[in-house]
Amino acid sequence: MKAAVDRLVEEDLIGDGTDTFCLPTTRGKHQDLKSISADTMADILTGSYDDVIDTYRIIDCRYPYEYDRGHIKDAENKYTRDQVQQLLHDTQACDVTGKRNILIFHCEFSSERGPKMMRFLRAQDRTQNEANYPSLTFPEVYLLDGGYKAFYHKDKALCQPMEYKPMLHPGHCDDLRHFRSRSKSWAAGDKKRTISRRP
Template identity: 80%
Template sequence: MESPLTFTPRRSLDFDEVKSLMTPEVKNISQLFGDEDSGLGMDNDESPVHYKVSTRLDFSNVFATPSQTADENDRSCFRRSLFSGKRRRDDDEDCLSTPSKLQRRNEPVSRGSSSFGEKIVSRDVKDVVNRLAEEEDLIGDGTDKFCLPTIRGKHQDLKSISADTMSDILIGSYDDVINDYRIIDCRYPYEYEGGHIKSAENMYTRDQVQQLLHDRQSSDVTGKRTVLIFHCEFSSERGPKLMRFLRTQDRAQNEANYPALTYPEMYLLDGGFKAFYQTDKTLCYPMEYKPMLHPGHGKDLRHFRSKSKSWSAGDKKRTASLRRA
């Protein structure tokens, strides 16, 4: 008499085991794995990101690994779109995902049509990521080159403009290519009130900067650009951090439509407000310069520095709710 059929429970494979089963081509792509670095330099209490990998996906035709000069944010977004960046809180929950119905029938799957956790990288996305890796002067969505002349600033991952270019923007020299520009002054309020670039907006917290993503409703039909220009006192820390933060949030908000961005063209004012004030203080209001370390604002410095590093409770709850969904 034949013995009854027995079933062996499916065991969840950890990441090292998955790597051992990879072909050489897939192993090359696996070099993209790792904890995602937002580049903010701020406290981050989130747990590491884990990725599901489908054994049915064919990686043989996936494009080459982006070069070291590519935008880290674009590489991070590609990693998530390729390997389904669903955050997992429990290491024990990691397991291999099952193929979708369309994949089992060997039917083509368009980007955005696959189930959550199994996103297929389209040819258009691969072409854009290749372009972003090979061409240094492309804006964030890979559709065109930067319209303003850039210089080599302190932050190699960000595009910088000079104080002279900032002056030219204010007097209308680039009105033929720029439809709208917003100057984001990331200094603390007492610095801003003590002297700022005309038309600049004071945004020194992540909540304020994130609101920019909800402010822009449509693009200009004439083809002119909408640009953001960030700066702080020296454009050394506060401005660059908030600029990177906005790009990270923009990528997350437009993940389903990658590589689209709400603000694909952003610049950092090289040397910050100090350099601009020394270049043309007539374009500042009032025509004064108050440093962050002003001796009469020690208490204000401690207050606003603490406030700039905190999230609102509502945003934390909303983020947690989205992760559980």
């Protein structure tokens, strides 16, 4: 098993080991994840990779008040584990041309929420396909380096609407508390309950 994992990393292969990544990657903050630049994201949106990509889905892990005030064209807002896990149950047509079906995760800076959700999806994908290792539902997954902020400053014309609302915007303190609490509520079941016994 370790040899197979080492091979995936050393040879720069996608998650199921069947091929190399089709997009140019950049050295992001998270060495265990494959990152693409804002330039590459813009190229995907404008069709530069249509010859190799069949479908792409942009997964925006920011909170709804951030997403609603500006997001990358066609991005889907998924900020809880339940929403991300649902991706594995969505039907995905098999492309007979050999083109790729990819996911691109991001959050505001792609420093915490996006990477966590990307790792969560990969772990769930591995579990779901355990009997057919190394097969995966989504073998090719990327992180947008610098997140929405970097992309917005690179090409706001590809954002809808052409705005950027920071997570820590002073006008959204209540929203932040609400959505942060909601996004963490899925972890409650992961923690073991301890029962205190009185002597």
